[in-house]
Amino acid sequence: MAGNVLKRSASLVLATALLAAGPVFAQTAPTVQPSDNGQLPDREPSGRLVVILPDILVDLFDGAADGSARPGDSADLTDPAPVPTPNPGPGSPPPGDPAQASPANPPPSPLTAPQAVSGDFVPDEVLVTIDGDAQSVQDIAAALNLDIRSQRLSTLLGVTVVRYGIPDGRPVGVVLAQLAGDQRTLRREPNHIYDLQQAAAIVNYAFQRIALDSSAASGENVRVAVIDTAVDDTHPALSGVIAGTFDAMPGTPVEDRDHGTSIAGLIAGVGPFRGIAPGAAIYHARAFEGGKSTMDVLLAALDWAAEQDVRIVNMSFVGPRNDLLELGCMAARKRGMVLVAAAGNNGPKAPYGYPAAYDGVIAVTATDEKDELMPKANRGPYVFISAPGVEVLAPVGGGTDVVTGTSFAAAIVTGAITNLLHAAPDHDAGWIEEALAETASDLGDKGRDSDFGFGLMNTRAVLDRKR
Structure with missing residues (x-):
């Protein structure tokens, strides 16, 4: 770059x-x-x-x-300590000159x-x-x-x-x-x-690994927001799936559609490619081009998602900690929105990935068909749960492909949670988090760890718990 x-x-x-x-x-x-x-x-x-x-x-x-x-x-959220004001130059008004200060033109700090x-x-x-x-x-x-x-x-x-x-x-x-x-x-x-969290890349094994019966899976009547690239809305897997769209970067020509198509398809795909929660209504915000987005664009997309009264937001991207994004996520969570994010593909020694590392956001890491961790997955105590994300079959523009990354693991968890909300729409975000933690199939060190979080998503166990 x-x-x-x-x-x-x-x-x-x-x-x-x-x-x-x-x-x-x-x-x-x-x-x-x-x-x-x-x-x-x-x-x-x-x-x-x-x-x-x-x-x-x-x-x-x-x-x-x-x-x-x-x-x-958090220590950096306070204002820096002031240093002495330089001496004014010739002709400058004296410090504190009342003629220079007004509510619309306050004195320089x-x-x-x-x-x-x-x-x-x-x-x-x-x-x-x-x-x-x-x-x-x-x-x-x-x-x-x-x-x-x-x-x-x-x-x-x-x-x-x-x-x-x-x-x-x-x-x-x-x-x-x-x-x-x-x-x-x-x-x-x-x-x-x-950055979008897609790693370099056969059968979709995700249903089996997260203990979800594909024939009974449904996200009907659940609104899900996806913040990603544009989608190929002509793809058969997305027929009737996209309920609303928002372009958060209208001045930028659309070139990328694959990543967003894969995420939306994994969550709610229909037809020959069946997503984790078919029947869900996807509200899609285009906020990435060339794999990149900025804070102002992402905040606009998150605001739009809140205005659509969605239950879940999928955020398959990672970047630095930013105060405004954290406040936006906190406000979304207070509205009852479930926030799911990719933990990151930057490797074991990478810094925390945001928004996944914020409180109230479900950070998802990626495992393979043997429940082994994706080698380039981020690690850290913020990792909440694991899901298939290595060589998973997903729709892309014009067809399907095998994809890898915590992006796709996040989409699978979003789809699984959509099933839970379809079955029990009164459950709130706090209940969802608690249920995922208590029912996950433990992987790695006993209990929650920095590699797998609480373990592999177990949808059947969560559905049984609701009863």
Whole structure:
């Protein structure tokens, strides 16, 4: 990814240049491998490698070996400590000049230390939630020399989300720190980038492994949201399956359809290819192209899903921890939505994958027909449950193919939960989580572990438990 290489190079050059110039923080954007309002939980392990120079922090990697705190941990949710305001130049108004301050034009806040930023992100954008009206959005842009690229009222967050562009090349961490000084901003986040979790790739063995009778499987009357690529809605497996669609990136031409077609088909496919929960109504949000999406797009898709009154949301993607996504997931869960996400395909030593690692999200890892773990699956205590995801038959544009990845394991768990809600629609998200944990077939170390979670999904045992 050329953009990430440029950002790494630029950060190293900047660090070298500033070594003699004085204290400042430099940032980079490490590449992510493809793969009520209370205190937010700190669930991600330490493990970031940083290079410490005199008064310079160069954040190079996602993980740290020295136990230092990671950007994105709960300790980072507070505003940076201010540093002294520089002396005003000739002709500048004196500090605190009342003629310069008004509600629409508040006095400038002290400069703050630039924030370190982890994960892959759009290099010239930030996302901000605003406590104010359209005029406030414009005033902030004018005060900090930012472009307003989009703004909308978030259904789940209940506030205005603004995507500001940075036209002058300032690092994202610097702009986030500058925004932290404006009391009209509530949250300030990078526009993080997220990846679909499809690994490189015969019979679909999933029904047998999760103990679900394919002839009795049904998701009728259950609404399921899928946030993914576009789908091939002409595919026979999706005939009558897609109940509603939303394009969260309308300005981007549609080229990718395979991943979304596979996910929707595995959940609710019909005809010759039978999904785990045929009869379910799929509400499909297109939010990925080229395997990539951004935080603003994903939040718009999640808001749309909430507006459709869906019971379940399938999120077969992974990216960095982001405060806005976490708040969106928390709000969705409070609405009673079951959230299912791919644990990630980045390997045993990879950092946690989000949104799977958030509380209230069911993190799914992938196993094969022998119930062995996919070698490149993420590990960690956030892994909740296992399901088939290695060499699983799935629909793709124009036919079917064998696919591998935690993306597809997540879709199978989403389909299984859809069966549970079809059989017992009054059960809530908390009951579903508890039932999955108590009935899973234990794999690996006894009890819940960082490889398999509670174990292999056992649909029959959950259905028996409801009675």
